[in-house]
Amino acid sequence: MPSRILQKYPTQKLFGLRVFLISIITATALFLPFIIMGGGVFYYYGDFNVQEIPFYQLVHDTVRGGNLGWMHNVDLGTDMLSSFSFYLLGSPFFWLTIPFSSEAVPYLIGPLLILKFGCASLSAYLYLKRYVTDRNFALVGGLLYAFSGFSIYNVFFFHFHEPMIMFPLLLAALDAFIYDGKRTVFALAVFSACVVNYYFFVGQVLFVIIYFLMITLTKTYKFKVKNFLLLALEVIIGFVATAFILLPSVLGLMGNPRLSELPNGWDSLVYSQPQKYWLIILSLFFPADMPAFPVFTPGSNCKWASVAAWLPLVGMTGVIAYFQVCRKSWLKKLLAVLAVFACVPVLNSMFQMMNSSIYYARWFYMGVLMLVLATIKAFESRKTDWNRAIRWSAGITVGATLLIGLMPVSYTDEESGDIQNTVVGTQATFERYWLYVLMALLSLLAFVLIIKKFRRNKKRFTVMLTVGILSVSLFTSYFIIATGYFSSSSTKTIKEDIINRRDGITIADIDNVRSDFYECVDNTAMFWQIQSINCFQSSVSTSIMQFYDALGITRDVASRPDLDVYGLRPFLSCKYLFDYRGDGKSGSTNSFIDEDGNTKMPGWKYLRTQNRFDIYRNERYIPMGYTFDKFIAEEEFDFVPSAHKSEALLYAMILPRDLMKKYSSITGYSDKKYKLLYGKHPEYYDSITETFSYDNSDYKKVCAQRAYNSCSSFEYTDNGFRAEYDNTKGDDNLLFFSVPYSEGFAATVNGKATDVEKVDYGFIAVKIPKGEKCDIVFTYETPGFSTGVKISLCALGAFLVYGAVILTVKKIKRKNKN
Structure with a gap:
């Protein structure tokens, strides 16, 4: 059978399958040991453990249950499509889990991650093969891309690999349109890229514009108005066709504070932390750092920023070699433009919808693909001066190593100003830093040996490059993944007491009420699919954000209300509290019980212990749905001291002025009564908020009153x-x-x-x-969904008409030729 396949398909046609299988095998070798240690589940640390795994399982079960609208078990409630389209709903890998049972989903995370690496290498190969005569180099490029520093760094963010897969296909489709005259393919690529992840698609659109301008301005591609108009038409059709998922996502996220901060002043021109510039450079010459434990530039404020671009084995050596050989090329100029974008904050923010609330470099995978292209072109060129490129690469690596590792740092006393002590090295940790340096230097040494021994024999050279890339990838990636795996504070708890342990909680009404989780693993409630006031998810309903903002409580990526706002619990109908005991923290400062044996919030009573969680019941619990006998305007609520706002919520319903007026027969509003509040001196208004009392007896009384007037x-x-x-x-x-x-x-x-x-x-x-x-x-009903579906259907119709016209024109041209 294999011989028949080889006879039917020439060797060149098997390169795609070859790069895919090599990547699958390598990724399996990388992740399988950790899957085995996790009992069949691939655990990592941080966001991966507490977001990616429960997100997959929760949304999987929700979809299988036929509920595609409102999710009451995510935070206080949110729309599923707008909240999870960024993470899951556009991913084909997520939909592969649907045929499996809920309990099986966590065990699929590892195999899906392995599959993503295979697809990333294949998609990169499909783009790169156009630019080399020997497809062995395109295969090498596919491996460099799939196992690049960006890819390994972002194992932490499980949903980042989908855009990595789609991006090379987007460029390949554009090239096919431009150079081969293939039509309709780019429309499909635009549609797929946007559906997979609309946030990353924004950056991809910007890159494609820069890419198109560069090949046009350098006359690599001869601009034709007719072709440009057809290209624009395909972009419009492909983009509009995504309305079914994009429109509700945009409507659902409008008002999210993480998307509202625009570049401003000098902060838009220069990074406030100069270490960022160092980190950008170092990410090119050293293996990927840890997202939560940066070692090279601890003061750069770049945790989770995805600043990683290292190519295994070759680093920047191939790029430097290409720059020396090809002094005038569209690729060299494109890389120079990307470097400017990386170093100027306002330009960098353009890849993430102009958001400047936090620094991210999550578009670097696009630059990585261009670095890979430059590298393989240097491999194939006979003019490449590898000795010179190696000297430059080694010089920069060693120079940066010595500057950071040997620079003295003095620490002074804040009060006296005297020097307390002096240490050598500006890095975060001594051991990890020098291990990274050692890996970078050994990788460079291995590349030098391959160049010296095998460069003259192209076949052996590509084979040894492949072996070297895979060996270095495994060596460096084992260290990075293992560091995260063994430093995780959540893996053991999730594995033993949370994941697929929902049956261990035997509280009759647990599914119908909200719970609180004190100092527990984030999203424990999401693992169990119960309601909770705690949630680690940034794209939830904007109404939740607005509520917490009004109370002066920070709600950016997670809802974690402190104990001092204890009035929120009854207000939000929170009945139970879980306090984890599996970590042996009983009696410590992290326990819900204080030193005197009392609960740290009033009105809570111990119920039982299950799954090694101490469970407490809220004796001030107010069932969902209740009435008030007092009403205050939002401006009146501002009079309440910040320390008591959560308790004040229980005394009166808070309404904007228009609703106070609309329901005046209920609220008692009149223009005369509220004239002073909305006049020039609102501080003189005599508000009922001044009569609110906040001692424990009044707190108990007002909770009982709300509970008495609640739904049956x-x-x-x-x-x-x-x-x-x-x-x-x-x-x-x-x-x-x-x-x-x-x-x-x-x-x-x-x-x-x-x-x-x-x-x-x-x-x-x-x-x-x-x-x-x-x-x-x-x-x-999800806002915008039905409208989006109609728009998408219209776009589909337009695409079919467009395709039919293109096909008809081709047939006519062929007929005329004959």
């Missing part, structure tokens, strides 16, 4: 929730639910449609009539 039943449905409230003895009122507000919600009360109002800075309420038992039903 509440349950989530497939597309929302429903509740019952007995208002037979009450007047017209507003019924409050601590569910984040979204325009996707519609509500009925006793079968009649009613307005859904945004109250308390981010939650929902509906009006209930007096003297009636009220059946309240909320239904949810």
